[in-house]
Amino acid sequence: MAINLILLGLPGAGKGTQAQVIKDKYNIPHISTGDIFRAAIQNKTEMGLKAKKYIDDGQLVPDEVVCGIVKERLSKDDTKNGFMLDGFPRTLDQAKALEKMGPELNRSINVVININVKPDILVKRLSGRFICKTCGASYHKIYKRPKVAGTCDVCGGHEFFQREDDKPETVKKRLKVNKKMNAPLIDFYKQRHLLHDIDGHQFVSADKNIPAVAKDIDNVLDKL
Structure with a gap:
C-alpha cells in the first residue's frame, strides 16, 4: 500500500528532520506548501497565476487556490x-477539501503522524539559539554550545546575539497560535482513525533523539 502521509507538529518538534528521514527511507516526495507555491508561480500553472495575483495585490491566497495548487502537485x-504533505492542511476547511480530492486522484490520506512535544520543552529548544555577531554561526544553549564558552568556534569572535523570533516570549506566542491552529486538525484525523501521536521528546542526547523518534514513526508506517 502507498504511504499517503500528513506530517503534523508544532515548531521545534522536529518535523523537518523526520521528514528527511521518511523521504529517504520510503522514497516518497516531501511536499512542502511553501515549495509548491513557489514552483506553481514560477512555472505559471493555472493555480500559480491565480495565487500570484492575490499575492501581488497584498491579499491572502484563498483556500480554493491553495487547495488547487496542492491538487495540481x-x-x-x-x-x-x-x-x-508538510504544511498542508492548515485549516479544517483545507482538510475537508483534501479528503474530497483524495478519491478523485486516487491519493487518499491513509496516515497522519503528529510529532508531539510539550510546549515548555519546545520553548527551551526554540529560545536557546544564539548567533555569532561577527560571522553568523549558530549555536544553542543546550544542544550546540561553543567549544570554548564565549568564543565562536568559526571565527573566534566574542559577541553574540539572539534574534527577536527566538526570544522566549515571542516563541511562546508562536506556539500558542500554532497549537490553536493544529487542534481542529488533530481532532479531525483522530475521528477518522488516521492519527498517530509520536513522542518527539525521547531525548537521551542530541544524536540519539532522532533515531528514537524515527523508529516509532517506522513502526507506524511499516504496518501500511
Missing part, C-alpha cells in the same frame, strides 16, 4: 506510490 506521477 498531487496529480503528478511521482506521487503514485505515496507522498508526504
Whole structure:
C-alpha cells in the first residue's frame, strides 16, 4: 500500500528532520506548501497565476487556490506510490477539501503522524539559539554550545546575539497560535482513525533523539 502521509507538529518538534528521514527511507516526495507555491508561480500553472495575483495585490491566497495548487502537485506521477504533505492542511476547511480530492486522484490520506512535544520543552529548544555577531554561526544553549564558552568556534569572535523570533516570549506566542491552529486538525484525523501521536521528546542526547523518534514513526508506517 502507498504511504499517503500528513506530517503534523508544532515548531521545534522536529518535523523537518523526520521528514528527511521518511523521504529517504520510503522514497516518497516531501511536499512542502511553501515549495509548491513557489514552483506553481514560477512555472505559471493555472493555480500559480491565480495565487500570484492575490499575492501581488497584498491579499491572502484563498483556500480554493491553495487547495488547487496542492491538487495540481498531487496529480503528478511521482506521487503514485505515496507522498508526504508538510504544511498542508492548515485549516479544517483545507482538510475537508483534501479528503474530497483524495478519491478523485486516487491519493487518499491513509496516515497522519503528529510529532508531539510539550510546549515548555519546545520553548527551551526554540529560545536557546544564539548567533555569532561577527560571522553568523549558530549555536544553542543546550544542544550546540561553543567549544570554548564565549568564543565562536568559526571565527573566534566574542559577541553574540539572539534574534527577536527566538526570544522566549515571542516563541511562546508562536506556539500558542500554532497549537490553536493544529487542534481542529488533530481532532479531525483522530475521528477518522488516521492519527498517530509520536513522542518527539525521547531525548537521551542530541544524536540519539532522532533515531528514537524515527523508529516509532517506522513502526507506524511499516504496518501500511
